Amino acid sequence: MIKLALVTDKPNLHIDYDMPPLLEACKQLSINADVCFWDDPSIDWAAYTAVLIRSPWDCIENLDEFFAWCDKVHALTCLLNVPSVARWGLNKLYLKDIAARGVPIIPSVFLAPDDAPEGYLVDFLDANIDSHEFVVKPTIGSYSRGVKRFVRGGSEAALAHIRALQKRGSHVIIQPYITTIDTYGETDLTFFDNTFSHSIRKGAMLMADGTVNVPTPEFRQPREADAEEQAVALSALVASAEVLGLELPLLYGRVDVIRDYDGRPMIMEMEICEPSLNLPFRGDSAMNLIKGVLMRIDRHLVDL
Numbered sequence: 001m002i003k004l005a006l007v008t009d010k011p012n013l014h015i016d017y018d019m020p021p022l023l024e025a026c027k028q029l030s031i032n033a034d035v036c037f038w039d040d041p042s043i044d045w046a047a048y049t050a051v052l053i054r055s056p057w058d059c060i061e062n063l064d065e066f067f068a069w070c071d072k073v074h075a076l077t078c079l080l081n082v083p084s085v086a087r088w089g090l091n092k093l094y095l096k097d098i099a100a101r102g103v104p105i106i107p108s109v110f111l112a113p114d115d116a117p118e119g120y121l122v123d124f125l126d127a128n129i130d131s132h133e134f135v136v137k138p139t140i141g142s143y144s145r146g147v148k149r150f151v152r153g154g155s156e157a158a159l160a161h162i163r164a165l166q167k168r169g170s171h172v173i174i175q176p177y178i179t180t181i182d183t184y185g186e187t188d189l190t191f192f193d194n195t196f197s198h199s200i201r202k203g204a205m206l207m208a209d210g211t212v213n214v215p216t217p218e219f220r221q222p223r224e225a226d227a228e229e230q231a232v233a234l235s236a237l238v239a240s241a242e243v244l245g246l247e248l249p250l251l252y253g254r255v256d257v258i259r260d261y262d263g264r265p266m267i268m269e270m271e272i273c274e275p276s277l278n279l280p281f282r283g284d285s286a287m288n289l290i291k292g293v294l295m296r297i298d299r300h301l302v303d304l
Helices: 019-028 057-076 083-089 094-099 117-127 152-167 227-244 285-303
Strands: 003-008 032-037 050-055 078-080 109-111 133-138 148-151 172-176 186-192 195-202 220-222 252-259 265-271
Touching (some): 003 019, 019 050, 050 057, 083 094, 094 227, 094 265, 186 227, 195 227
Parallel strands (some): 003 032, 003 050, 050 078
Antiparallel strands (some): 109 172, 186 252
């Protein structure tokens, strides 16, 4: 019997709304599935046929340990997704890589920790003269931690925030605040093996006063992504596999898309390591993901 570890963490398991349908899909396929905490030292990862990264969301605060765990498990069994996906996909510098391959993203300026921010901010504001507000964020983070909105007249406050992020070793992104997210929202598209599964609508998370809306189930609504949104999202996943040199498409991925002021879709961000996949919004989505896992298990066993 196949033994599958569904990896999460203790603080966030209760908000992983994908876990129940995944466990049910495994049960229907007679797969022995265990919910496992990635940082539990008592687990024998080699005892599992495969280990599926699902919701270890506290890894952002423990990246070195998490990447070491990925390498360890990858050496012992079939880890999905592989360590290179985790390392690249958890740092929003990936936006620069996919943009270089023609994928439309929110206009972005990237600063390294040792870059003097003044010139970058001036150039950004000059290049985005129609944007009343802009966003400063670290390239590594979750739940909008360290993300702030500023008005054009707030350059000094923005520079102070950039310097604070840089001081702790963060790369930084500056982006215009695209106000279409306040009306149209964002479209979050889920794919398995480059095949579109389903999508949802989320409203704006980052409020002008600095508060952040938590994307609880009540904050999400069904939305059918149109063909243009699907094409842009797929282009991001294809570009990602090219950057990473993967032989197969990404097992799973969620791509978050917003519209520019001309209505064209562009990538806001992409989750390919430990995304919430919004599985409850499509009845067969968990089953389709597990079938993708089984295909990779077969391939892994052949390669042994």
